[in-house]
Structures are given as C-alpha cells and as structure tokens.
Amino acid sequence: MKDQLFELPSPFLLESGEELPGAHVAFRTWGRLNEARDNVVWVCHALTANADVLAWWPGLFGPGCFFDPADWFIVCANVLGSCYGSTGPTDTNPATGRPYYQAFPLLTIRDLAAAHEALRQDLGLTRIHTLIGGSLGGQQALEWAVQQPEVFEHLVVIATNARHSAWGIAFNEAQRLAIAADPSYQAGQPDGGDEGLRAARAVALLSYRGYEAYASSQTDPDDSRLLGHRASSYQRYQGDKLVARFNAYSYVALSHSMDSHHLGRGRGDIATALSGIRARTLLLGITSDVLFPLSEQQELARHIPGVMYAELDSRYGHDGFLLETAGITHFLELFYVPTFAH
Numbered sequence: 196m197k198d199q200l201f202e203l204p205s206p207f208l209l210e211s212g213e214e215l216p217g218a219h220v221a222f223r224t225w226g227r228l229n230e231a232r233d234n235v236v237w238v239c240h241a242l243t244a245n246a247d248v249l250a251w252w253p254g255l256f257g258p259g260c261f262f263d264p265a266d267w268f269i270v271c272a273n274v275l276g277s278c279y280g281s282t283g284p285t286d287t288n289p290a291t292g293r294p295y296y297q298a299f300p301l302l303t304i305r306d307l308a309a310a311h312e313a314l315r316q317d318l319g320l321t322r323i324h325t326l327i328g329g330s331l332g333g334q335q336a337l338e339w340a341v342q343q344p345e346v347f348e349h350l351v352v353i354a355t356n357a358r359h360s361a362w363g364i365a366f367n368e369a370q371r372l373a374i375a376a377d378p379s380y381q382a383g384q385p386d387g388g389d390e391g392l393r394a395a396r397a398v399a400l401l402s403y404r405g406y407e408a409y410a411s412s413q414t415d416p417d418d419s420r421l422l423g424h425r426a427s428s429y430q431r432y433q434g435d436k437l438v439a440r441f442n443a444y445s446y447v448a449l450s451h452s453m454d455s456h457h458l459g460r461g462r463g464d465i466a467t468a469l470s471g472i473r474a475r476t477l478l479l480g481i482t483s484d485v486l487f488p489l490s491e492q493q494e495l496a497r498h499i500p501g502v503m504y505a506e507l508d509s510r511y512g513h514d515g516f517l518l519e520t521a522g523i524t525h526f527l528e529l530f531y532v533p534t535f536a537h
C-alpha cells in the first residue's frame with residue numbers, strides 16, 4: 196500500500212507567523228467508513244514513525260487486533276517535518292529552489308495538529324470516534340482535542356504530557372548537540388548528520404528504556420569482559436538502525452516541535468486548556484517511564500474532565516507505549532465496554 200498525498204492550503208500559516216508554501220501531508224487509511232460514519236479511529240504517531248500504523252503498532256492495529264480494519268476506518272497521517280512523505284526539511288524550498296535542511300521553519304505541535312485538521316476536513320470526516328497517540332503523538336492528540344473539542348468522541352493518550360518538561364527538552368538538546376557537531380550536518384549535505392544522528396539515537400534510547408530494561412536485556416553473560424560490552428553494542432546497533440531509516444534534519448525539526456508543546460500557551464493555563472476537552476478520555480501511564488513519568492500523567496488526570504486513568508506495569512520504559520499492546524488492549528476493552536461493541 197502506498198501513501199496518499201493531501202496538498203495543504205498554500206501558504207500554510209505556522210504558529211510562529213512563518214509560512215510554509217506548497218506543503219503536503221502523506222497519509223494512509225484502512226478499512227471502510229460505515230454507513231453511520233461513526234467508526235473512524237485516527238492515529239497520531241510518535242517521533243520517528245510514519246503513516247503505516249499497521250507496521251509500527253502491531254498487536255494493536257491489524258487483523259485480529261483491537262483496532263481491526265474489518266471494524267474500523269483507520270486513518271494515520273505523517274507529521275509535517277518528518278521524512279516519511281509529508282513536507283519536511285529535505286524538501287525543496289520554493290523560495291530558493293534548494294532543500295531547506297537546517298533552514299526549515301519551526302513547527303510547533305499546534306502546527307502538526309493544524310495540518311492534520313486540514314486533512315480531516317478535506318476527507319469530510321465530521322466525527323472521529325477515537326483519536327489515539329503516545330509520546331509526541333499524545334502531545335498532538337491532546338493539542339488537537341483542545342483545539343477541536345466537538346470533533347472527537349473518544350481520546351486515548353499514552354505516556355505523554357501537557358507541556359514538554361525541562362528534562363525532556365534537555366534530552367532533546369543533548370541529541371541536537373550531537374547532530375550539530377557533525378561536520379556533514381553543518382555543511383548541509385544531503386545525508387548530513389548521520390554520525391550525529393547515530394549518537395543522538397543512542398542518547399534517546401537511555402530515556403526510552405531505563406535501568407531495569409538495560410539490566411535485564413544488556414548485562415554481559417560473563418564476568419571477564421574488559422571491552423566490547425553487550426550494552427555498548429546495543430547502543431551502536433540502535434543508532435545504526437535509525438540512521439538507516441531517518442534523517443538528522445527531520446530529527447532536529449521534530450525534537451524542536453516536541454519542545455514547543457505547551458497546552459497552556461495563550462490559553463490562561465494548562466488546567467484551563469485541559470478542562471475544554473469534551474472527548475471521553477482514556478489516559479495510560481507507564482510505570483517505568485523516565486521520560487514522561489507518572490507524575491506527568493497524574494497532572495493530566497487531575498485536569499481532563501471525566502478521565503479514565505490507569506498505569507501500565509511495564510519494564511520497557513517509555514517505549515512501553517509501543518510494546519505493551521496486550522496491556523493497552525486490556526484497558527481499551529474496559530474503556531469501551533459501555534459505548535462500543537465491535
């Protein structure tokens with residue numbers, strides 16, 4: 196299956212006041228809209244994923260899963276700034292005729308939501324049964340549910356926050372420093388920043404997993420090793436794996452988007468913004484998440500009207516939102532019992 200492309204109104208006005216001309220959004224759909232048009236689930240992806248939710252969220256989306264295309268009309272769109280089909284830093288800037296690279300405009304989480312809102316309107320989807328996302332995808336989903344409270348009937352957010360924390364921004368800055376130190380990134384080469392991106396992903400993994408996850412999967416089996424530790428090899432492998440499928444310019448752009456996230460900006464405060472959510476909301480935190488800790492989930496739970504809040508017991512850390520699909524399914528079943536039989 197290939198992505199479909201939606202041309203955004205041009206120029207697309209960004210929160211910063213800058214304009215993005217000739218931009219587009221890549222998206223995919225699965226399943227069919229039912230006659231009542233009330234079976235739409237819209238997925239917001241995290242930092243390095245794409246529109247192919249059946250590939251990156253197996254166990255939750257796909258035949259036999261909770262979100263089975265036989266029952267649901269599934270929509271997933273790539274965010275602006277990414278390198279998976281929507282307009283991003285490696286695309287040509289119409290004003291210069293050259294790729295944007297480091298000169299790509301700042302995109303906030305509000306801009307990511309606004310671009311997908313334009314797509315939703317174009318698709319004529321007046322009601323979204325469920326809006327779901329984790330991490331950056333959860334930030335986008337919350338922002339969108341605040342912007343368009345009448346559109347979303349249910350909201351499912353996992354391992355996310357109301358504003359990006361100083362801790363999260365500091366992790367992102369450390370990763371951007373690694374990328375900025377790469378001469379090929381500084382030179383704005385087409386695949387610039389690969390070495391920096393490798394280091395950045397290794398730093399990020401520290402925040403996506405945690406002490407217990409490393410201890411249980413990456414402790415050396417013998418006690419004689421002086422060099423070449425298993426955990427070192429894991430860090431390198433994870434860096435290589437991301438470099439093979441992502442680019443440093445998009446990584447920097449989207450990490451800035453994440454840092455910009457603040458539901459309260461211009462709305463009084465976070466509590467006021469969250470109190471405007473009309474969707475029935477399921478909020479899930481992950482016990483071992485050191486990047487979006489439970490304290491952030493509890494803050495959200497205090498302010499989202501009528502929220503159902505639960506904590507997923509996981510040793511995977513933050514990335515548990517991608518991996519703990521059996522636990523997520525369990526809470527989805529509890530959440531939907533009164534309203535949706537599928």
Ligand SMILES: CC(=O)SCCNC(=O)CCNC(=O)[C@H](O)C(C)(C)COP(=O)(O)OP(=O)(O)OC[C@H]1O[C@@H](n2cnc3c(N)ncnc32)[C@H](O)[C@@H]1OP(=O)(O)O
Nearest residue numbers: 243244245250251413425426428429430432440514517518
């Ligand atoms: C085109 C596309 O790929 S679409 C984009 C796919 N990715 C996304 O959408 C982003 C969201 N997904 C993710 O972030 C990740 O895939 C996750 C969190 C879901 C899972 O991460 P994983 O890397 O699969 O899990 P984990 O941390 O257990 O690492 C397993 C991998 O590390 C390797 N590995 C484990 N220990 C070591 C070690 N000591 N040394 C070297 N390699 C190691 C394993 O062999 C395995 O390799 P594989 O991925 O080639 O099979």
Ligand SMILES: N[C@@H](CCO)C(=O)O
Nearest residue numbers: 241242243244330514
């Ligand atoms: N592992 C996620 C980032 C953490 O939310 C991704 O690569 O998209």
